[in-house]
Amino acid sequence: MIFSILLLLLFSLQFTMIKIRTPKSQRAKRAIEKRAPKLVETGRKTLILQGTKTSSTLNEVLTEIYHLKKENAVRYTRKNENIRPFESGGETSLEFFSLxxxxxxxxxxxxxxxxxxxxVIGRTYDHHIYDLVEVGVENFKSLESFTYDKKQAPHAGSKPFIAFIGEGxxxxxELKHLKEMxxxxxxxxxxENLNLAGVxxxxxxxxVSSNRVFFTHCALRLKKSGSIVPKMELVEVGPSMDLxxxxxxLPNDGLRKIAMKTAKDQAKKKEKNVSKDAVEGKVGKIYIPEQKVGATALPNKAKGVKRERREAKMKNSGNDSASKKPKTSSE
Structure with missing residues (x-):
């Protein structure tokens, strides 16, 4: 009993020390800012670990989950004692590793x-256990047990389709909660946008029933269909298992209320001299400084003046010749 209390105090002390740690360099400051809350969340990282006792089947399951999420996952292979997520105080180690x-x-x-x-699959909020789902693994088949053309194997980090089949x-x-997890x-x-060639x-x-879900992983093959939308075929590549x-x-009401809070929309920066109209739409005003035409320096137009004079002279000479009447001889 005393040992467990000391262990809890040790974990709480470590948690507090990490929480109040201040950055001493720009690199540490950037790392803390990267962990800070964001209005638009990026992909979540997954911590994969095991308890004191595991089986060979379960080790394969954890390893293959890690391979499926290799870019956004952390795998601990050591045995961890005193982790009982569904018991009070048994989730302290999980929260510490999550932090x-x-x-x-x-x-x-x-x-x-x-x-x-x-x-056990769990979510955390502010590195505290939010909710948990516990399932048993049966009829597990690993990646190596499937035979297929290796050229059809999915690429690491590609975006998947996820299909949930069944009214359950x-x-x-219970299955609704499992679906969320x-x-x-x-x-x-x-x-928001997805390239079909990368899927x-x-x-x-x-x-399958009210408490059993069949899970499988398939590769997608795109074939010609005679139209813009290609024909898709599924090739099972594993792993597959019954959950x-x-x-x-479920999360308690207080934690759910805090986690469901949404940030207020940030006020847009005001645009000067721009207004919106229901009919004309976006209307802008342009201010032009006062123009002093009299003080504007004009370029030298000597050539143009000479040309105008020449044209005027030619015009006048033409009018003079047209106005003169031919002389008539009288007999």
Missing amino acids: KTDCSLVVFGSHSKKRPNNL FENVE LLELLRGEVV DRAYVCTA VFRRHR
């Missing part, structure tokens, strides 16, 4: 007689 690695998603694997091949994802509360885990960074993978989640829902923990 240390700047990860907002946690995947924790453990194995016991009561809960074999146990996988809309009707069953899988979306956060697999989607990566949210983008080469798909995650397919099928609700059996066991238990979950």
Whole structure:
């Protein structure tokens, strides 16, 4: 009992020391600013770690999840004691590792007689556990167990399609929560525009029953269809597994209220001399300084003056010749 209390005090002391640390160089300052909250979030990092006891199947599952999210994931291979996410005080180590690695998603694997091949997926807010979902892994097939043309393998870091098939994802509360977790885990960074040529993978989640979901990973092949939109074919490349829902923990109302706060829209910078009209749209005013025409220096126009005189002289000579009447002889 005394040992556990000392351990908790140690973790809280480490948490406090990291929290109040001030930057002493520009590099450290940039690193802290990178971790600061943002109005538009970038892709979330995932922390993958394991408990005191694991199985070979669960180790393969954690390793392949890490390979699927290699660019945005941190993998701890050492055994970690006293991590019990669903017990009070058992999530302290997870929160400490989340703060240390700047990860907002946690995947924790453990194995016991009561809960074999146990996988816990959790989200954090401000590096505190927000919510958790616990599933059991069954019928696991690794990447190496699938045979296919290696040229069709998805590229690392490509944007995936995610398909959820089954009414359970809309009707069953537990599967709704699991759907949210899988979306956060697999989607990566949210983008507005997408190049279809770069989409080469798909995650397919099928609700087999009210507590079982079949998960598989497929490669996308684009084929000619005779139109602008290509024909797509799915090639299963693995891994695949059955996720059996066991238990979950929803966020408490206080933490949910804080996490759901949205930042106020920043006031747009005022444009000078610009107004908007319902009919004309955007209207701008242009101010021109007073022009003093009399004081403006004129260029030398001697050549032009000579030409004007010459033209005027020719015009006058033509008029004079036209006005003269021919002499008539009288007999």
